[in-house]
Amino acid sequence: MNLPLGFRYSATFAGIRKVMKDDLALIVSDTHAIAAAVFTQNRVVAGPVEVARRNVRAAPNRMRAILINAGNANCATKTSEKVAMETSRATAKAIGAKPEEVLPASTGVIGVELDARLIIDALPALVAGLSADRFDDAARAILTTDLVMKTANAQVKGARIAGMTKGSGMIHPRMATTLAFVMTDAVIAAGALRSALKRACEKTFNRISVDGDTSTNDTLAVLANGASGVRPRVTVFEAALTEVLESLARQIVKDGEGAKKLITIDVEGAASERAAEKIARSIANSPLVKTAIAGSDPNWGRILSAAGNAGVTFNPRHINIDFQGVPVCRGGLAADFSETELQAKLDEPECSVKFTIQGRGRGRARFWTCDFTEDYIRINASYRT
């Protein structure tokens, strides 16, 4: 991977996970970086999210590091915020930065006290291990029950963007936390980075669904340290960032717990993008739709019914639906198609659903979800212990 200049990465096992596998990662920018981040909208917010939000606000132009632990969400405990502050402070000290220049993030079980000592004791080894080529080690350390590492990168006029993420929907025994960290050596202003992240996130991470839940710890952060000296046009940078985020978001859905298929849902012809997005989200979140696709069942009635529950007005007689490019519903009625042939096509690992409202509506939206299998229940229903 062609990594952005001026960043180093490290990972170690601090004893937070029950299994001996790296559970602590550190990303350091050699110089001050511009930072932008979006966080969970859940009413219940983990301590590290509170601290990270404060720090990004306090030091948007001089972020130095991201400290991530897996195995404990550091949420809904007495010491949640205190632990996030203490460990950020210790990390800052170890790399010669100020406390607000470190962004903490956690993922794992909630309601269990996280011992700050475990992290603080691991810091010397973590910092000593920092290296420009340990990107993948960090990307692996932040995973929980993910089956695969998730990274993506792009080039933009000679500058580079590289991202890592974790999450596979409902993660037992943990919450469905999504974490994503993107590094770039492009030169970009803080305000422009914030807007670019917000818009790119809206079309990528906010358009995926494994189960419709939001975790207490969701964090997506971008650091831009300018080390390449390249200042791309903001629209060009945003396009490259969107490409990286889309790749990461799709990787999360593809690795959704128990999922066998990645489903892309396109809605077209709605009155507005917002209306299209609501319909797409309703289809993507319907267990009825997700189980049908798991069984390669071209049951378009479930799509129509899920769309009808989106809270958006449309005339059912103006609806066309396609599965895998095959028309299954035209004008709200069954189209003439071979069920057997389509079932075979739906056995593929990627499925597409297109929902079109006939007429002149310009609103369109794309959404990604995964199918819903018995494995998903098996994983999530086992005892926590």
Place this chain on the structure above:
Amino acid sequence: MNLPLGFRYSATFAGIRKVMKDDLALIVSDTHAIAAAVFTQNRVVAGPVEVARRNVRAAPNRMRAILINAGNANCATKTSEKVAMETSRATAKAIGAKPEEVLPASTGVIGVELDARLIIDALPALVAGLSADRFDDAARAILTTDLVMKTANAQVKGARIAGMTKGSGMIHPRMATTLAFVMTDAVIAAGALRSALKRACEKTFNRISVDGDTSTNDTLAVLANGASGVRPRVTVFEAALTEVLESLARQIVKDGEGAKKLITIDVEGAASERAAEKIARSIANSPLVKTAIAGSDPNWGRILSAAGNAGVTFNPRHINIDFQGVPVCRGGLAADFSETELQAKLDEPECSVKFTIQGRGRGRARFWTCDFTEDYIRINASYRT
């Protein structure tokens, strides 16, 4: 069962289902009945629902019959509304009523043409079979993949209320249709019946969830023929109606596809009933919560997180959560409880979750849902054919 006077019931096999099992039911009031009904809020509405809604509006004081078929939803087809009108008209003729005095309802697969002929040809046998004691036959004929018949009844000052319902959430290969029909021989005015039904429904059928979906065919209708000559106070009648509807609604959840447990969720201390209901609904619809309870996992973090996604403001530090009466979370933090003992309690067929916001909020709501098991996926993911 102590049945209301002046109603007769019948059921027969009309050849709509693939298996030879009664699929057509008829409920007749010997005299004109007051009618009130509530229907699906899905944007996609089946023909019989359109016709039923029109008829209840046209003849609220002289409804004579309800005609129900299972095996085909008569929805999203070219002839949907026409079939509903033709079969209502033929039924009216057969019992000596006007077309608008018959309320049609359908449940089954959507997008497949329903042949009106099948119903019309079955009508002579259906009408000939009408009898005051065939309530259960009708209640059985309206079932789809339900495992058990669902009926309930109450007495109110010497008048009687009897109801039947169907539905087990996601019903493969059909939609998640809920149908419920309640007969009473109490004397009650049309307006009072409508208000009583609306309020009773709000606290019962609108407070259950198997999967969060709404079908294109949902119908809940009450017929009051006054045959007992008893005129109970409206509040007393409403209480009895609520009791019948609550029993029917709980039976649906208990028979939810793949469900092994009935879960009762109580939310207290919210700012308003509406806020309490939103929190309860969010908990009830969370696959995260439903799979945890399937596995008898007292994972209160999932409850807290689901509540945090309800769109209601609360301070997480003011939250208490109890499972089966056992405190598991106090002030947003883990309470001291024996996980092993609680797991054993959660193995019972009925589970309770209590979510309390500390303080002086008076808003409370009760909601019912079921657990989420592998069987549910198995049933819903198989090929439709």
